[in-house]
Amino acid sequence: MDLPVGAPKSSLFEIRDTPHCGRAVFATQDIPSDALIWRSDDLTLDVLLREYRREVCGECFGYEYGRDLTIRNKSTGFAFCGEECQTKWRERMGGIGVQAWTAVEKLVKGRSKEDSELVDIDTPRPKAKEINEAWEGTKTQAELIRAARAGERNMANGNGVVNIEGEGKPTKQHRKAVQKALMQAVNPDIMSFCVSGILWKYKNPNDWDRVVSLAIDDTPYHSSDELRAFTRTYLHLLAILPLPLLPNVTVDTLRLLSTRDSHNSFGIRSLEDDGSEFFGYGCWPAASYFNHSCAPTIEKNREGRVWYFRAGRDIEKGDELCITYLSGEERRLSRGKRMQILKRNWGFECGCERCEAL
Numbered sequence: 001m002d003l004p005v006g007a008p009k010s011s012l013f014e015i016r017d018t019p020h021c022g023r024a025v026f027a028t029q030d031i032p033s034d035a036l037i038w039r040s041d042d043l044t045l046d047v048l049l050r051e052y053r054r055e056v057c058g059e060c061f062g063y064e065y066g067r068d069l070t071i072r073n074k075s076t077g078f079a080f081c082g083e084e085c086q087t088k089w090r091e092r093m094g095g096i097g098v099q100a101w102t103a104v105e106k107l108v109k110g111r112s113k114e115d116s117e118l119v120d121i122d123t124p125r126p127k128a129k130e131i132n133e134a135w136e137g138t139k140t141q142a143e144l145i146r147a148a149r150a151g152e153r154n155m156a157n158g159n160g161v162v163n164i165e166g167e168g169k170p171t172k173q174h175r176k177a178v179q180k181a182l183m184q185a186v187n188p189d190i191m192s193f194c195v196s197g198i199l200w201k202y203k204n205p206n207d208w209d210r211v212v213s214l215a216i217d218d219t220p221y222h223s224s225d226e227l228r229a230f231t232r233t234y235l236h237l238l239a240i241l242p243l244p245l246l247p248n249v250t251v252d253t254l255r256l257l258s259t260r261d262s263h264n265s266f267g268i269r270s271l272e273d274d275g276s277e278f279f280g281y282g283c284w285p286a287a288s289y290f291n292h293s294c295a296p297t298i299e300k301n302r303e304g305r306v307w308y309f310r311a312g313r314d315i316e317k318g319d320e321l322c323i324t325y326l327s328g329e330e331r332r333l334s335r336g337k338r339m340q341i342l343k344r345n346w347g348f349e350c351g352c353e354r355c356e357a358l
């Protein structure tokens with residue numbers, strides 16, 4: 001099997017196809033307990049839930065037991081544990097990134113909480129037909145908004161009325177399409193997800209295949225509400241993001257981000273209390289080749305933006321290197337309950353040794 005782009009590479013392990021669990025990682029030599037097996041510093045997109053934005057550092061995800069962090073950038077909405085993190089974040093975002101987050105914050109802040117979209121995730125997951133129709137339904141409005149923004153570019157360039165084929169001064173119809181998009185309810189967390197992914201793609205065009213290569217979930221939306229929140233976010237972002245980002249604000253990009261993130265993201269949790277606080281999540285492509293086991297061979301821990309994977313016990317050549325996708329508490333549940341959680345959150349029937357042995 002050719003190594004997928006972005007997959008981890010090491011003399012300690014190899015990646016192979018399995019009959020029932022997709023690709024998996026296997027030890028190519030004996031590995032002693034506690035040995036460092038992999039270090040993933042390839043965070044692509046990350047989402048800090050809005051309710052934690054004042055308490056969790058936007059750069060290193062540091063947390064001070066719920067206290068508001070001292071450095072807070074009101075225009076972007078991010079908070080930092082120190083100057084160093086703030087500087088790193090600004091460097092990573094660049095001017096366009098800062099502009100993008102400022103535009104998002106302005107939009108979200110202008111809404112009362114009630115105006116923000118609440119997403120009910122306990123309804124049936126939309127199937128392919130509903131998903132295709134929902135995205136198809138954005139087409140006309142998206143074209144009008146794009147044309148309105150292109151007109152904005154012409155004006156900004158001071159080039160007179162028309163300088164790009166088919167693009168001219170925005171008409172009333174164009175402006176209406178923008179206004180209509182802006183009036184829709186906003187879901188701040190879905191917006192962060194999309195903006196983070198779009199910015200990453202903009203800044204790392206040559207690394208996009210790392211995300212493309214990940215395991216796919218064709219029906220990644222938990223509910224029709226959530227699907228609608230995504231299509232609205234698409235139109236919102238077309239209306240507000242800086243012009244250079246617009247070529248990356250596409251249905252294809254947003255759909256791809258959801259289908260890859262769904263089964264590959266890692267929770268960003270507090271480092272204390274068994275990770276009881278869930279701050280958000282992120283996608284580290286190289287770390288996404290480890291399958292789940294209810295009796296994992298690998299222990300993972302996060303330091304800042306980096307995940308470390310260590311042998312949880314002595315491992316023999318040929319053993320599968322598995323992590324657990326369950327939280328500390330969930331690992332102690334019965335087989336049936338674990339199965340339920342894995343099926344609901346990850347969409348698979350667990351075929352790990354601990355479950356199969358029963």
Ligand SMILES: C[S@@+](CC[C@H](N)C(=O)[O-])C[C@H]1O[C@@H](n2cnc3c(N)ncnc32)[C@H](O)[C@@H]1O
Nearest residue numbers: 021022023215263288289291292348350351352
């Ligand atoms: C993060 S990916 C792991 C790598 C994946 N096998 C691949 O081919 O890219 C998670 C997906 O792997 C599969 N998987 C992981 N652990 C599994 C398990 N214990 N039983 C069955 N499928 C599993 C599921 O399809 C799951 O959604």
